Amino acid sequence: HAFDEAYRPQFHFTPAENWMNDPNGLIFFEGEYHLFYQHNPFGTEWGFMHWGHAVSTDLVHWEHLPIAIYPDNDSQDKDFATAYSGSAIIDENNLLGLQEGDTKTMLAFYTSKDNGQRIAYSTDKGRSWTKFAGNPVIPFDEQDDARDPKVFWHPESQKYVLVLWRMPEGEKSKQGFSIYTSENLTDWYFESHLAGFYECPDLVELQVNRRSDDTRWVVFDGDGSYIIGNFDGKQFSPETPKTQGDFGKNFYATQTFNHIPDEDGRVIQLAWMRGGEYPGMPFNGQMTFPAELSLKTYLEGIRLIRTPVKEIELLHEKGQSWEEENLIPGLDKNLTKKVKGDCLHIQGIFDLKTVNSFGFMVRNSKKAAGIEIRYDATKQILSCLGQGVVLAPEDGKIQLEILLDRTSIEIYGNGGKAVLSSCFTAEPDAKELVLYNTGGELLVKTLNIYPLKSMYN
Numbered sequence: 001h002a003f004d005e006a007y008r009p010q011f012h013f014t015p016a017e018n019w020m021n022d023p024n025g026l027i028f029f030e031g032e033y034h035l036f037y038q039h040n041p042f043g044t045e046w047g048f049m050h051w052g053h054a055v056s057t058d059l060v061h062w063e064h065l066p067i068a069i070y071p072d073n074d075s076q077d078k079d080f081a082t083a084y085s086g087s088a089i090i091d092e093n094n095l096l097g098l099q100e101g102d103t104k105t106m107l108a109f110y111t112s113k114d115n116g117q118r119i120a121y122s123t124d125k126g127r128s129w130t131k132f133a134g135n136p137v138i139p140f141d142e143q144d145d146a147r148d149p150k151v152f153w154h155p156e157s158q159k160y161v162l163v164l165w166r167m168p169e170g171e172k173s174k175q176g177f178s179i180y181t182s183e184n185l186t187d188w189y190f191e192s193h194l195a196g197f198y199e200c201p202d203l204v205e206l207q208v209n210r211r212s213d214d215t216r217w218v219v220f221d222g223d224g225s226y227i228i229g230n231f232d233g234k235q236f237s238p239e240t241p242k243t244q245g246d247f248g249k250n251f252y253a254t255q256t257f258n259h260i261p262d263e264d265g266r267v268i269q270l271a272w273m274r275g276g277e278y279p280g281m282p283f284n285g286q287m288t289f290p291a292e293l294s295l296k297t298y299l300e301g302i303r304l305i306r307t308p309v310k311e312i313e314l315l316h317e318k319g320q321s322w323e324e325e326n327l328i329p330g331l332d333k334n335l336t337k338k339v340k341g342d343c344l345h346i347q348g349i350f351d352l353k354t355v356n357s358f359g360f361m362v363r364n365s366k367k368a369a370g371i372e373i374r375y376d377a378t379k380q381i382l383s384c385l386g387q388g389v390v391l392a393p394e395d396g397k398i399q400l401e402i403l404l405d406r407t408s409i410e411i412y413g414n415g416g417k418a419v420l421s422s423c424f425t426a427e428p429d430a431k432e433l434v435l436y437n438t439g440g441e442l443l444v445k446t447l448n449i450y451p452l453k454s455m456y457n
């Protein structure tokens, strides 16, 4: 593969070929980030779920590896040969007794439609995988539907925690996330159930205002929505109502990396950009760019903030910068006319003054107007591709950080308080960019635009 097809993202992860959905088993181990993913190796549509696999040392350049986990049966029905979503951890204390030499065992927890929650293990840093002999570790209950185990170590209670989507007694109204604990990774005890959630659970501790002595736990639903609260190792107690996590068109099945070293300390999240289109491409699906999560206190309470990981700078080409420029109404003729490209990193701070609306148009050409990123200052709405989110200025200013790739765009407003993640298709050769102002006075405090290199170069 040259990985240079017209609709192939250049810095968002895609499978080399065929279908991809949820990120699975995200883990950092011995210098490598592992990204497993729901994968159909037989075609560009969903079915026959396997775990595809890739590794990276910097969250930006990914190396494709062979399929890690195969379905547990060879059913010809695409719904029944399954290794569904799940997570990975390191068996630090060799509890399963499978370790070979000094390399700790990597465990993947996944769902099989056949019989419940299962373990596969690797004694060679994720390169080859074997099914655990004691499977399933959590069999299905009668009439129960359950999937997507997220496992992590909880130091305070000295136990492993597993969060699982479940539909007790097959009743839709009861579906939600069940919490289990274990001391040995194979015997799991039910602790509590939180109703009102659907698919791909995540539960993670985040710092508030970057202080290690003030934390909350955040539970994520499959669609990226979240609740902030507390977790005692057995039960989650909500402090906030459920809040939407992303306001774009294509954000689903989030997961955070396990086992990030303490000296790094980041909580890094990926999501599947569900619903993108890739006409004529050999692959179908892309991940969001990895993002760092944290919590911040605002007048209205504690909120999640999400920002792209700083490693994006590894792809920066020589950029252009502006400072303290008044943007007069109309299409800008000076600031951005020299900038072109379909892979860009844009960072700007805009003093709203008396402006009505302003924004960028990307992927323009002589033939067609491209994609509009607009901030409406009268309505306080940030929008793109038909989706919008309310975003109040802070100190009279709006900050925008935009990651533009060939078939996706992520817009982070005000330091990641509001994020829109969306997929699109555009004429491959439409690469012009303009900045515009619909009326009133706007001061561009700072603006940096970096063309981004391809991860494949």
Ligand code: FRU
Pocket (backbone or CB within 6 Å): 021, 022, 038, 049, 084, 085, 086, 111, 147, 148, 199, 200, 222, 253
């Ligand atoms: C979410 C999901 C998961 C399931 C997987 C199957 O997109 O439906 O709940 O494990 O996809 O591919």
